[in-house]
Amino acid sequence: MRKLVILVMGIVGLFYPMQMLLVKANIQPKLEAEDVSYIQVNRLNGETHSFEENNGYEEVIINKVVNWINTSSPSEEAIELELNKTSIVSMMKIKLKNGDVAVIEPAYNCVFENQVKTCMIADGEVIYTRNNKKIRLNSLELYDWLLVGWKYESVGAPKDELLEETLYTRYFSHLDKAYSDFIMCPKIDKVERINFDTRRHIIHASALNYSAHHGGVLFDRIHITLTDTPENGVKINKVTIQKGISDRESRIQCRRES
Incomplete structure (x- = not known):
């Protein structure tokens, strides 16, 4: 009995650090708008647009996107790591002044049926990646902007x-x-x-x-x-x-x- 208790405690000790890492991986990402150099959106069909920090009108758009990231909430759904990149309809790159690049792309929900994996885009959820760490986030505003909203931004003065x-x-x-x-x-x-x-x-x-x-x-x-x-x-x-x-x-x- 004593050996069984020691064995169980040992197993808990092995997995506890991993659980802590998983919790830490879900920590809410935080960005400062003044640290962003530019945001670039790329679409699967070849469309692309950049929003520059040194443009007074586009700086407002960057502030809005950063605020959505900072106010999003971590999702408890799984992060799909083996998606075919050609299925990702839109992707956002956030270039920081320190050289880092953060990436935001739509999240997907996948199911296996008859040994076939089928993935559907998850409404209102995105994957945020920075320094090889991925976090799945809930943000309807960020999701909508990533897919279509960026195309309708007014980048000039009225x-x-x-x-x-x-x-x-x-x-x-x-x-x-x-x-x-x-x-x-x-x-x-x-x-x-x-x-x-x-x-x-x-x-x-x-x-x-x-x-x-x-x-x-x-x-x-x-x-x-x-x-x-x-x-x-x-x-x-x-x-x-x-x-x-x-x-x-x-x-x-x-x-x-x-």
């Missing part, structure tokens, strides 16, 4: 935003060179007619300082008030600098949060 940028560039040229850094996320906050005249306006504009873009510090914001009239042209009336605005305020300024 017309009203382009108009604001054009106006800001015109008025920015009248500022002193001391404010040359305030070129990021320009906005025309308010336009007022002077005495109801459609040719004369008071303009309220704002922008962020570009140097804080990747500096790990809070943004400063410039506020400009000016008049634009046919007889006097552009005249700067007031300039103020708002130091260290919150992350939320900077996201609103850049139209990344309402």
Whole structure:
């Protein structure tokens, strides 16, 4: 009896570390958006598209995808390791600035019947691979985006935003060179007619300082008030600098949060 107990304890001791590794393998993956260089989606039919970190509009898309990864939940279903790669309809590569590459692909559920293995794509689940470690995740948003959502992303600025940028560039040229850094996320906050005249306006504009873009510090914001009239042209009336605005305020300024 004593020998049997020792044998059972020995078996438990052998398998316990393996169980711990399996638990650790299911730890929720965490990424930082600022560590991502680009995201590339490749389709089985040859379609491909990359979203670059240094593109202000595509950076927002990268932030969204990273957030879906970080808020997904581990799945308890098995990870199929012997799938034919030609059956994977879509795959996403996430290139990190440290050289690592993470891969996301759809998850599959497989069954054996009459010695034939049949696999079907698992709705709402993906496989996340990094450093040869695979994790199966539940994320309907990530799954939908991987299969079709990426094709419908708007990667350019809308017309009203382009108009604001054009106006800001015109008025920015009248500022002193001391404010040359305030070129990021320009906005025309308010336009007022002077005495109801459609040719004369008071303009309220704002922008962020570009140097804080990747500096790990809070943004400063410039506020400009000016008049634009046919007889006097552009005249700067007031300039103020708002130091260290919150992350939320900077996201609103850049139209990344309402």
